[in-house]
Amino acid sequence: MALAITACSDSDSGTPQDDDFPIISAGNAETLLREIIAIANNDALDAASTRVDTVFSTVEALVDQAITAGVASGNGLTFLSSVAVNEGGENVEYTFSCDSGGTLLVQAYNDETVGGPHIDEMRATGACSIDDAAYEGFAYKSVSFVRSAELASFEDFSVSRADGDSMVLNGEFYDSSSENRGPAVLISWTDASLVQVEAGETTSITDYDSRRYSLVQSDIPDVDEPGATASASFTVAAPWTAGEPLGVTLDLSYVDSEDSVANEAGIYPAQWQSGTLRVTAADGSGMTLSPETDDAATFLVEIDGATDAPMIFNWADGFQVLCAPDFDCR
Numbered sequence: 037m038a039l040a041i042t043a044c045s046d047s048d049s050g051t052p053q054d055d056d057f058p059i060i061s062a063g064n065a066e067t068l069l070r071e072i073i074a075i076a077n078n079d080a081l082d083a084a085s086t087r088v089d090t091v092f093s094t095v096e097a098l099v100d101q102a103i104t105a106g107v108a109s110g111n112g113l114t115f116l117s118s119v120a121v122n123e124g125g126e127n128v129e130y131t132f133s134c135d136s137g138g139t140l141l142v143q144a145y146n147d148e149t150v151g152g153p154h155i156d157e158m159r160a161t162g163a164c165s166i167d168d169a170a171y172e173g174f175a176y177k178s179v180s181f182v183r184s185a186e187l188a189s190f191e192d193f194s195v196s197r198a199d200g201d202s203m204v205l206n207g208e209f210y211d212s213s214s215e216n217r218g219p220a221v222l223i224s225w226t227d228a229s230l231v232q233v234e235a236g237e238t239t240s241i242t243d244y245d246s247r248r249y250s251l252v253q254s255d256i257p258d259v260d261e262p263g264a265t266a267s268a269s270f271t272v273a274a275p276w277t278a279g280e281p282l283g284v285t286l287d288l289s290y291v292d293s294e295d296s297v298a299n300e301a302g303i304y305p306a307q308w309q310s311g312t313l314r315v316t317a318a319d320g321s322g323m324t325l326s327p328e329t330d331d332a333a334t335f336l337v338e339i340d341g342a343t344d345a346p347m348i349f350n351w352a353d354g355f356q357v358l359c360a361p362d363f364d365c366r
Contacts, residue, residue, distance in 0.1 A: 058321035059280045062339050065323055065347065069337065070354050071276050072315060076268040076286050077358045078223070078246055080239070084205045084230050085188055087195065088175050091166055092155045099130050099144050099153045112165045113140060128153075136170065138162020145179055154179045163196070170196045173204075186211040203232045207244065213361045219254040219262075221360045222247070237275045244270040248360035252304060253292065262292040264306055264359040286313045288327065288357055290365070298362070306363040307332045307351065 060068065074080070094111055101108035101115070108115040113132040121127045126147050132140040141159045146152035156179040160171035173193035178186060188209040196202040207228025213221045228244040246268040253262045268286040273279055288311035298304045309332075313325035322340040329336050329348065335355070336346040349355055352366060359365040 059277070059317035059319050060282070060315060060321040060323050060339070062342060062344070062347065065337055065339060066349070067276060068282070068315065068323075069313075069325065069349075071274070072272065072282070072284055072313070073355055073357055075241060075270065075272060076246065076266075076284065076313070078225060080232070080241060081205070081207065081209075081225055081228055081230055081244065084203055084232070085177070085190070085209060087203075088177060088188075088190075088193070091169075091171065092158070092177070094166060095132075095140070095142050095158065096144065096153055096155050098132070099142065099146075099155065102130060103146060103153065111167050112136060134160075134162065134164035134166070136163065136165035138164040140164045140166070140171070168197060172196075175205075180214070183215050183217060186214055200236060201234050203230065205230050219252045219256065221250045221362065223360050224248070239274040240272065240281075242271050244268075246270075248358065250360035250363050252298075252362050253294075253296065262296075264290045264292075264363045264365070266308075266357050266359065280317060280319075283316045284314070286357065287311045288313070290359070290363070292363075303362050303364045306359050306365050308335075308357060308365065313357070 057063075095113070098108045098110060098113055098115060102118065112135045114135070116131045116133055118128050118130045121129050121143065127143060127145055129141060129143050132142070134140055138161050142155050143157040144153040144155045146154075157176045159174045163170040163172055165171075171194065174189075174191040175193045176187070176189040178184070178188065180186070186209070190205045190207055192204060192206060194202065194204040208226045209224070210226075211223045213223065224245075224247045226245055230239075230241045230244070232239045248264070248266050250264040251260055251262050266286060266288045269284065271281050271283050273281040288308040290306045290309050292304060292306065296304055308327040310328060314322065316322040320340075324338050325335055326338070327335045333352065334348050334350055336348050338346045356365055
């Protein structure tokens, strides 16, 4: 049986120390993989997208004031005008001036039956300040009151704070898991990027595309083989890469057996069976992750040019590449 091996780091941070060391090595493989897998699981982009919810909620309160009283101000904004964008009048565009300069346009859906208004779109120009942050660019997040896919879109959407922290987000997000209308689920980010500054340190994720797909057992004829796939590609440069860009490509798959049984919640257990996660650096160093070991709980990592045996890690030790519902990779 394969045993889990913990690789040693070149330093406490796990990043290269000088030009005498390759950017990717056995010494920092564990640190790099944990961070890379988190990004491949959409963690960074999902967290950036979630931050939009707070400003949407803030402006929704002002839109509600404008609907009720015809005037509204606060949080650095002043209501100017509104115009209906659909024939029924439920979708309305609201224009606000920003105390700091610039303009904020938001589109909100308002209907008494859904407890509106609900903002699904905003466009900020002129570094519009709302509370303690300045906003620029376009953000859209779908509002759904029935079973439908979750959608989001960002175009140069930036948030800058007085302490110097900032982010710029681009990309298209899609998640069909909330539809609950069939055996297949797709979760994806397309043409995405995220540049983030926190405590003076910059993380850049560019050329980001990810796709998690699952198809559970069903009686529907002529469908693909049940199972799950995960794919991603991106370039990342961060403090934990010592600022060096790393290229990442991921392509993993799992085929569900005919006698597979879901738990009481309808979730099928799974673990990746084939494919690779490949990481390369500009100096020619690289590593390859493969799930093909004798133990489904483990995976192996080979460092380019290394003569030692591949390192073996446990997926459960913070390395799990996520499956799309209704599979649970552990």
